[in-house]
Amino acid sequence: MLSTNETTLDTLKPGDKAKILKVRVKGSSIRRKLFDMGIVAGSEIQLIRRAPLGDPLEFKIKGYNLSIRKMEARDIFVQVLE
Amino acid sequence: MLEDNNKIKVALAGNPNVGKTTLFNAITGSKQHVGNWPGVTVEKKSGFTKYKGYDIEIVDLPGTYSLTAYSMDEIVSRNFIIEEKPDMVIQIVDASNLERNLYLTTQLMELETKIILALNMCDLATERGDKIYLNKMEEMLATPIVKTVASQEKGINHLLDKVIEERNNDQHHGHEIGYGDEIEEKIFEIEKILANDTEITEKYPLRWMSIRLLEGDENIKDKVNKSSVASKINDVLDSIDQEEYEADIADKRYSTINIIFPQICTRANQVLTKSDMIDRVLTNKYLGIPIFLSLMWGAFELTFAFATPFMDMIEIAFTWLAGMVSTNLQPAWLASLVGDGIIAGVGSVLIFVPNIFILFFLLSLLEGSGYLARAAFIMDRLMYKIGMHGKSFIPMLMGFGCNVPAIMAARSIEDDRDRLITILVVPFVSCGARLPIYILFAGTFFGRQAGTVIFAMYVLGILVAVASAKLFRLTVIKGKPAPFIMELPPYRVPKLKSALIHMWDNGAMYIKKAGTIILLGVTIIWILASFPWGVEYGSESSYVGIIGHLFEPFLRPLGFDWRISVALVFGFVAKEIVVGSIGVLFGVGDNQEALSQSLLADPGITPLNSMSLMVFSLLYMPCVAAMSVIKKETGSWKWTIFAILYGVAVAWIMAFVVYQGGKLLGY
Numbered sequence: 001m002l003s004t005n006e007t008t009l010d011t012l013k014p015g016d017k018a019k020i021l022k023v024r025v026k027g028s029s030i031r032r033k034l035f036d037m038g039i040v041a042g043s044e045i046q047l048i049r050r051a052p053l054g055d056p057l058e059f060k061i062k063g064y065n066l067s068i069r070k071m072e073a074r075d076i077f078v079q080v081l082e
Numbered sequence: 083m084l085e086d087n088n089k090i091k092v093a094l095a096g097n098p099n100v101g102k103t104t105l106f107n108a109i110t111g112s113k114q115h116v117g118n119w120p121g122v123t124v125e126k127k128s129g130f131t132k133y134k135g136y137d138i139e140i141v142d143l144p145g146t147y148s149l150t151a152y153s154m155d156e157i158v159s160r161n162f163i164i165e166e167k168p169d170m171v172i173q174i175v176d177a178s179n180l181e182r183n184l185y186l187t188t189q190l191m192e193l194e195t196k197i198i199l200a201l202n203m204c205d206l207a208t209e210r211g212d213k214i215y216l217n218k219m220e221e222m223l224a225t226p227i228v229k230t231v232a233s234q235e236k237g238i239n240h241l242l243d244k245v246i247e248e249r250n251n252d253q254h255h256g257h258e259i260g261y262g263d264e265i266e267e268k269i270f271e272i273e274k275i276l277a278n279d280t281e282i283t284e285k286y287p288l289r290w291m292s293i294r295l296l297e298g299d300e301n302i303k304d305k306v307n308k309s310s311v312a313s314k315i316n317d318v319l320d321s322i323d324q325e326e327y328e329a330d331i332a333d334k335r336y337s338t339i340n341i342i343f344p345q346i347c348t349r350a351n352q353v354l355t356k357s358d359m360i361d362r363v364l365t366n367k368y369l370g371i372p373i374f375l376s377l378m379w380g381a382f383e384l385t386f387a388f389a390t391p392f393m394d395m396i397e398i399a400f401t402w403l404a405g406m407v408s409t410n411l412q413p414a415w416l417a418s419l420v421g422d423g424i425i426a427g428v429g430s431v432l433i434f435v436p437n438i439f440i441l442f443f444l445l446s447l448l449e450g451s452g453y454l455a456r457a458a459f460i461m462d463r464l465m466y467k468i469g470m471h472g473k474s475f476i477p478m479l480m481g482f483g484c485n486v487p488a489i490m491a492a493r494s495i496e497d498d499r500d501r502l503i504t505i506l507v508v509p510f511v512s513c514g515a516r517l518p519i520y521i522l523f524a525g526t527f528f529g530r531q532a533g534t535v536i537f538a539m540y541v542l543g544i545l546v547a548v549a550s551a552k553l554f555r556l557t558v559i560k561g562k563p564a565p566f567i568m569e570l571p572p573y574r575v576p577k578l579k580s581a582l583i584h585m586w587d588n589g590a591m592y593i594k595k596a597g598t599i600i601l602l603g604v605t606i607i608w609i610l611a612s613f614p615w616g617v618e619y620g621s622e623s624s625y626v627g628i629i630g631h632l633f634e635p636f637l638r639p640l641g642f643d644w645r646i647s648v649a650l651v652f653g654f655v656a657k658e659i660v661v662g663s664i665g666v667l668f669g670v671g672d673n674q675e676a677l678s679q680s681l682l683a684d685p686g687i688t689p690l691n692s693m694s695l696m697v698f699s700l701l702y703m704p705c706v707a708a709m710s711v712i713k714k715e716t717g718s719w720k721w722t723i724f725a726i727l728y729g730v731a732v733a734w735i736m737a738f739v740v741y742q743g744g745k746l747l748g749y
Contacts, residue, residue: 023329028298029152030565031325035332036148037567038182043336048358052370053463056472056566062181063349065361065570067459069466072565 005080010057010073012047018078019044025075038062039076090138090249093163095190096174097183098145099452099571101202103580105174105232106142109242116587119158125493126158133242136249141168147182147569149189150294151301153496163193164286170196170248172241174232177207177214178572180347184339187223188259192290198244199227200237206572211350219346233577258289261334265327268296272318279311297331298324357452357572365456374460377453378479385440385483386514392436400429418612419605422619427604427655432593434484434707437514439589441480441487446584450576454494455568462566468548469555471495471563474504478547481511482540485708489715490588497564503554505715506725509704510547510732512540515657519699522661523692526678535693539700546701546732558724592711603706607655620666626651640698640737641691650698656705690749694741702733 012018020043025031038061039045048058048065056069096102107114110129119126127142143162144155151157163171171190175183190197207214220227228244230237260266272292276282282291282305294302295315306315364373404421411417448454454476462472473495481488488508495501520539524532555561610625617624622631622644630648637647645667653660661677668680681687703726704712713722 028325028328029150029300030567032150032297032328032332033148033152033565033567035329036150036152036185037569038185038336040333040336041329042333048361049365050367051459051463052365052367053460055463055466056459058365058459058570062179064179064182065572067455067566067568067570069462069566072567 007078007080008074009045009047009059009068009076009078010070012078012080014047014049017044017046017081019081020076020078022077023075024077025072030072034068034072034076037066039066039068044081045078088136090136090170090245091141091166091168092138092245093141093143093159093166093168093171094174095143095159095163095171095186096145097147097176097179097186099569100145100174100176100179100183101232102142102145102174104577105200105202105230105238106140107579107583108232108235108238109138110140114583116591119162124154124158131242133239134246136246138242138245141166146186148186149193150297151299154498155496157301160193163190163195168195170198170245172198172200172245174200174202174230177201177204178210178212180214181336181339181343184223184342185335187225188335188338191225191258192287192293194287194290196248197225198241198248199223199225200230200232200241201227202230202232204229205231205234210355213348215346222342222346259335259338261293261331265296265330265334268318268322268327269293272296272315275311275314275318276306279309282306282309282311293331295319296322296324296327298328355572360573361456361570364453365460370460374457377448381441381444381448382483384444385437388440389436393433396429396433396436400425400432404429415612418619419608422611423605423608424601427601427608433656434486435589435593437484438487438490438592439585441483442491442588443581443585445476445480445487445491446581447576449494450574450580452571452573455570458566458568459570466563466566469551469563470503471497471500472566472568474500477504477508478511481508481513483514485509485511485513485704486592486711487588489708489711490592492715499559499561500564502716502721503551503559505712506554506721506728507547507550509708509712509725509729510543510550510701512543512700513657515705516700518658518661520696522664522674522677523681523696526681527687527689527692535696539696542697542736543700546736550728550732598710603710604655607652610651620648620652620663639742640734641688641694641741642698643686646691646695650702653699654703654706656707657699660699688749690741690744693744694737697740698733698737700733701729701736703729 006021007018009018020039020041022041023031023034023039025034043061046060048060050057051067056067057073058065058067060066094102094106106127106129110131113131114127114129117126118124124144129140129142131138131140141162143159146153146156146159149156149160162168173187173190175187187197187199201214201216204214216227216229226244226248228237228241230241261269269289269292272295273288276288276291282288291302291306295306296319306312363369404425407425408417408421411420445454448457457476458472461475465472465475474492476494477488477491480491485508488511489505492501492504492508495504516539517536520536524535528535607626610629611620613625614623620626626648627644629651630644633647633651634642634644637650642650645664648667649660649663652663665677668677668684681692703709709722709726712725713719716722
């Protein structure tokens with residue numbers, strides 16, 4: 001059951017909520033920045049919208065709005081919540 | 083130490099967009115000093131206030147989410163706290179966004195400094211229905227907390243009372259986070275090794291340093307590598323899975339906050355906030371871009387509508403002043419130096435001031451409202467494709483008004499290389515001062531097609547800027563644009579006071595810093611135009627004329643004779659001077675109509691020449707004002723000279739292609 005809900009952050013649809021499982025973004029300083037902004041395993045995250053041109057993406061996490069490019073979102077593994 | 087007894091040094095820390103600047107302005111009023119942190123282009127603001135017999139100095143640290151080494155802002159902030167040892171740190175905490183704000187608190191606590199939390203925007207949180215239990219929060223975090231509403235200047239005195247109370251309180255407090263047995267063991271192991279180095283022990287909190295090392299902080303690693311314990315530390319670090327530790331430590335910080343959080347705050351059920359609703363329109367898939375473009379267009383219209391009368395006044399005043407001086411001052415050479423040189427030069431500097439003030443005022447309003455972040459969000463994909471960052475868009479756009487504030491606005495881009503590229507390509511964006519050149523030549527030679535020709539110049543400028551950005555990414559400034567990990571802050575009503583202060587700071591900085599270089603530039607041009615002794619100002623036999631002749635072979639393939647060369651040399655001071663100097667060199671002065679006639683009658687100037695000239699003027703080099711801010715913002719003569727040489731090279735090649743290509747095609 002669990003594995004079928006596992007995906008990466010860039011594939012969420014607007015409104016989808018997910019729980020972060022693992023941050024596999026390359027580059028230690030980018031990874032640390034993501035951690036600092038609250039992208040850590042266990043956090044709940046919701047996709048709010050895509051930018052008008054399709055990228056970057058806007059998420060709600062820890063009560064605030066954060067924007068990340070698809071490129072980084074692709075390396076963040078999440079479990080979609082119902 | 084008696085004389086120091088009433089001095090208190092306080093550092094102001096906090097996340098961006100939590101009202102830090104507003105609080106800083108509320109405490110210090112107009113007693114501010116703006117400069118740069120040593121060695122970097124991060125702005126440093128400090129201010130003073132007197133309160134109950136104490137002299138309190140407030141140093142405004144850059145807004146950061148964390149104190150890792152992600153950006154220069156973070157390094158500057160933590161270095162200040164460690165090295166300058168302020169008496170305490172006030173962290174401004176956004177009450178409506180406690181979790182992420184407390185993350186920074188956990189890091190500040192590890193720096194072993196006294197902390198006061200200013201719980202700001204309580205009004206917003208209360209309005210939303212959040213409940214924050216202040217006493218419980220003070221107890222759990224073991225730090226004093228003061229409620230403030232900086233935007234209404236509420237709670238300031240209470241905060242200052244707390245500062246004085248803490249100053250006289252020798253007890254150290256603040257709860258540090260425990261990272262769990264495995265990590266704590268490593269922290270302890272590293273701490274023990276570090277303790278052997280007296281220099282490190284004296285300067286740094288050891289526990290903090292150990293944690294940073296486990297997190298793989300390059301900046302701290304560098305420091306340790308220069309110490310006597312380098313090899314032992316590296317042995318320990320090599321034995322662990324860095325990536326794992328890094329994630330675990332951040333995780334632990336947030337999970338500790340997650341444990342504390344429900345005990346100090348009950349958050350109202352999140353319905354859609356006002357800000358979310360605004361965003362549904364402003365960043366809407368279909369409406370987002372049209373709204374963005376209309377807002378930008380509106381900002382420009384507003385800038386010019388407001389600036390033009392002031393610019394006219396400045397011009398009239400300086401023309402009058404120069405006239406006064408040249409008729410009344412003796413001897414003639416002095417009158418010329420003061421009138422044609424200094425006053426005209428200062429005038430060419432000040433003429434941009436209304437533009438700069440208004441652009442910065444509007445920019446500050448946009449930033450304070452939260453829209454600037456959305457502008458970057460909307461434009462990022464497009465900008466990324468050309469090797470730039472979403473945040474580069476606004477500076478580029480401002481370039482159409484005036485390159486000078488545009489280059490200064492690039493300061494909002496955190497990544498050094500992203501900022502450098504933006505600064506280097508902005509001069510290709512056709513600023514307002516280049517328009518008179520197009521109007522003269524397109525109007526004279528292209529009749530009904532004039533509008534199209536002028537439009538083509540603007541497009542060419544954009545294309546060259548884009549192509550240059552791409553080229554720089556492949557050559558001198560390699561790499562990809564920095565990631566777009568950015569908060570989209572809630573929309574707020576911008577603060578007029580903050581906008582005015584921001585406007586004043588930037589305007590004054592332009593006048594002070596740019597002014598000196600510009601004055602130097604115009605004086606050199608004046609000397610070249612007036613000597614050898616006795617020649618007519620700017621004539622063929624003056625040094626400028628000689629230089630014009632000297633450059634002529636170089637510019638001949640572009641279709642320019644010596645007169646155009648001279649005008650282009652003058653254009654370096656300010657591009658609008660090109661038209662004026664052509665007028666002088668063709669012997670008709672300021673009369674545009676007559677100038678058009680004599681250009682048409684001159685066999686040396688054809689439509690093709692004039693096209694080539696417009697292209698060259700668009701691209702060849704930033705004016706001296708722009709050049710001086712490039713120097714200031716990059717802090718490097720190397721890049722300033724690069725900008726000039728690159729501009730000239732591109733201009734020459736493009737004008738060559740236009741002129742020679744046109745000739746081949748039979749124009």
